[in-house]
Amino acid sequence: MDSLRLDNILFEKVTVNFDDRFTLSEIDWTIEPNQHWVITGTNGAGKSALAAVLAGVGDIERGTVTGLPKNVGLVSFEAQAELIAKELKKDDADIMDVISLGTPVREMIFDYCADPDLAQELVEKFGIYPLLDRAFRKLSTGETRKVMLIRALANKPDLLILDEPFDGLDVDTLAMLQAHLASIIDTTPMIMVLNRFDEMPDFITHIALLDKKKDDQGRLALTVDKSDENAFNELYQLLHLKTTDLDIPEADPVNKLPALDPSQPLVILNQATIKYGDTIIVDKLDWTIERGQHWQLSGPNGSGKTGVLSLITGDHPQCYTNDIFVFGFQRGKGESIWQIKQFIGYVSTSLQWEYRVSTSCKNVIISGFYDSIGMYTKSSDNQKKIADQWLALLGMTDRADQPFNKLSYGDQRLLLIARAMVKHPPLLILDEPCLGLDDMNRQLVLALIEKICQGSETTVLYVNHHAEDQIKGIDNYLRLKKN
Incomplete structure (x- = not known):
């Protein structure tokens, strides 16, 4: 059995600035071989920022970080948004008087791949083979996340950083990914950012809890060995606190929405169909949403799912080729x-x-x-x-x-x-x-x-x-x- 390729990673009194948007302050943290970590904490505490430091992001103002590997795989919402933004910029390049079709998925995966055979295997496992020739920016959120995961895994990183890897994945894909990650724990050290404690894989050994100081800087408040049952349970309870006695603010009484016909359903889809070329995504969907239902x-x-929503909101070009009533209005009339x-x-x-x-x-x-x-x-x-x-x-x-x-x-x-x-x-x-x-x-x-x-x-x-x-x-x- 191969051993993990990671040496000790050591943070010593590290303060990191992220373009004046956020600062991690005075981080002391040691990641040892054979450890797999989860980074957790409240929103805005710096979970994603700390994970990004491991990928070489941020300006270190004080302290030192040693032992970072060169080949780091990073999957995060921020990295995903950056790729989408780069693709969207191609739409702004009108000087050539051509319509940008966007980068195909095949190129996004195989042009950034250390192991083409593994990439092909993951393409099959994730079920995205039919998407290989589709433009990356045309994918759904979940499909985009699958491409990001395949890119990172097929590059065989020395350290794999997964920021909310399970969000946006359907049940079958989630189970497949968890099984694949469990199969590589002896060769690939992992750092995960997770907000949902119930998604923590069994192979996780340690938890890092971040919070915010009074000056709104993120700090590493606590590290917990998962085998310490009492400490782990206390952390779990802390992260499952609920806010009680909620009151929803009232609507603006001065600028109320126009009254709708109470006898009309809010939404009616009659045999709604979404297709691209010969590929049918939604086939003859009948759906009525009544008021209060x-x-x-x-x-x-x-x-x-996203396509159906965009039919309702009017953001999908095929909403005018379907028989749709929304708030009593018929689309296209x-x-x-x-x-x-x-x-x-x-x-x-x-x-x-x-x-x-x-x-x-x-x-x-x-x-x-x-x-x-x-x-x-x-x-x-x-x-x-x-x-x-x-x-x-x-x-x-x-x-x-x-x-x-x-x-x-x-x-x-x-x-x-x-x-x-x-x-x-x-x-x-x-x-x-x-x-x-x-x-x-x-x-x-x-x-x-x-x-x-x-x-x-x-x-x-x-x-x-x-x-x-x-x-x-x-x-x-x-x-x-x-x-």
Whole structure:
């Protein structure tokens, strides 16, 4: 049996700055051979930042880091977003008067591969062979994550860093990935960033807990040997604390949404079909969402969940070739997209990628009143008051004026959920709303959604992969199958 290739990695009083966006302070940490770590902690504590340091990211201002290997495999939401951003930039290159088709998946994998045979094996295991000739940027969030994982694993890294590797994967893919990781623990040391403690693999040996100091700098608060049962249980309980006595702020009484016909369903899809060339993604779907009828939408990666959502919101070009009624409007009969979107609150990973403006946290919430990316209209005093109530609910009052794009991924997601909920829309679409959130914030989000389900003014359409995240009040389920 081969031994792990990692020598001791030693952090000694390390302070790391990330482009003035965030600072990790005074990190003392030793990673020994035959150890596999999980980095955990609250949103904004620096979990992803610490993992990124292991990949050579960040400017070390003080202290030393020794023993870092050269061949490091990194899979993270930030790295995924960077690849997407690079692909999107190709759309801006109009000087050649050609339409950029984007980099095909085949090139993304095999041009960055140390072991083509392993890459081919993983392509088959992950079930993405039919996607090899598709443009990388055209993939769903889950499909993109699979490509990232294959790239990292096939490069046979000396250290594998996985930041939330299981988020966005369907049940079958999740089981396959966990089995594959377990099969390489004797040759590949791993560092994982996990917010969900219940996803921690059995082979993990140690846990690193990060939190924030009073000056808002991240620090390594605690390291725990998983074999120390008492210490591990205390850490587990800490990360499963729930916020109680939740009160959802009221909607703006001055600028209410127009009244809808109460006799009309919110959404009707008649034989809805999504196809690309000869490939059918969704085939003749009939679905009606009645007012106050909460739904959970699920299905494996590539089954068309995001496509169905975009048919409803009007963001999919094929929404006008289908028979669709939304809030009483028939698609393609003269309604504007904003007539529809004013009645929808929406949260998704793609929205978070689009929300790249440098606006304050408070204005991100207020922008939900206007369905805008950023603020271009003067807000009312009442809207500012409601935004303050949401910030207090999320424990982010002291961040009201901080730039949104300098927050952690999890804190950004919390704010976008508040943005979607702020106007109490008739339909609230939550596409994997807990993606990237730690246990405490995940429980907070689930409790908030449950509160909304208890009311009568907002219908919830909840998309997720985690069966244990079922919410009281959601009694209707639609599972899509991959064709």
